[in-house]
Amino acid sequence: MHATDCTEEERAQFKLWLDEHPSHATEYVAMLEIWDLSEQLPAHAAASAPRPALRQVPPAPVVPVRTRRRWRAQLRAVTLAALALPLAAYGGWIMGWLPNSYEHFETQQNISRITLGDGSEVELNSTSELSFFNFRDERHVSLGSGEAYFHVTHDSAHPFVVSAGEGSITVTGTRFNVWRYEDSVVVTVTEGSVRVQSERQGNDSTLTPGMQASFKAGDLKPRVRSVDTQTALAWRDGKLILNDITLGEAVPLLNRYLEEPLILADQSTADIRIGGIYSTRDVSNLVKALPKVLPIKLEPQPDGTTLIRNRGARL
Known part of the structure; x- marks a missing residue:
């Protein structure tokens, strides 16, 4: 619906789908919340835009420090x-x-x-x-x-x-x-x-x-x-690309940007699929919005982690 080449026929089909059931409009609004997160992506990060092999990145303070290491x-x-x-x-x-x-x-x-x-x-x-x-x-x-x-x-x-x-x-x-x-x-x-x-x-x-x-x-x-x-190197442009992968594959990618990690409850949860392009600077809000577009629920744990559970799975 956001594509520039969306036809009138496609828009009419979409309207019919919305009118079929009240839950369809609810699901669409929830998806728009996820879509809005993409506005925080860098303007130069369009997938179709050519990029140099190396580019200038505003550096964070990086201070050499001495640390102990195991040696032979x-x-x-x-x-x-x-x-x-x-x-x-x-x-x-x-x-x-x-x-x-x-x-x-x-x-x-x-x-x-x-x-x-x-x-x-x-x-x-x-x-x-x-x-x-x-x-x-x-x-x-x-x-x-x-x-x-x-x-x-x-x-x-x-x-x-x-x-x-x-x-x-x-x-x-x-x-x-x-x-x-x-x-x-x-x-x-x-x-x-x-x-x-x-x-x-x-x-x-x-x-x-x-x-x-x-x-x-x-x-x-x-x-x-x-x-x-x-897709693999999208992090260099501040993007997280989840190309129709399972939550089992996606959670490690999400955990890179979270202070407390996500944990999958079981295999049925890990098998749920997810897709989209998101900003690496707003992964925490993405996680909060996931139960609105996926059949999951988030359960905060005493140790600070968050358990993801399939809503349809038996306890």
Whole structure:
């Protein structure tokens, strides 16, 4: 009904549908509440508009901070020696045990764009955490949580390795996205190629543009499929695209932007389907409106989480 090419015949059919039952008008008004949320989408974020590979994003304050990390036993020993003798530090760099630079970044509610020490550019989604280590023989990134889109500076002599969850992603120069949610990791490639390896060494997969791999703890090999990269990377434009997927697939995407997570009551609830394009800045209001357009009810829990239950399911 909002399309510019909606015909008079279609409008007449819609009018007949409205008149068939009073509940139809109620459902339509409820859907309009969801539709109104789209007004908060950025004006430049139309799906049909061409977009550059990298764009300027107003950065949130990102302050490098020191954090403790687990290190290999030999790295601990070399680090202690390096504190006492600069020569030991140089030796650790030559041996490839110690990085010559370290950076740590965290984001809160905004997308931030950062440049790593090797010149690679990264866009960090909200509530994300990333550390960068520049070793002699490789560049290493640890994605502690959240999501990041990488434009890696090409350097075939120094591979760029991203550790996330129980796996790793290795490249020399390309553009790709990594999303870490609980013990699951999803990798999407937009340019070049990457090698994705799950927890079990030797069972890796090579991804090219338009391909996506996912894995979680214990997987023998990443699961690979073809995807629409515009949908997968819509977060960079402040959009959340749910393309007729189940609530089981949608809840992890919604939880990225909620202070307290949603929980599904059972499989019948997880199987309910949802679609639409929404603003990542107003996901909490989207969740509140869902019972008006889906056969679900929201049940706040004592721990602050919200349980989603199928209204038609037996208790």
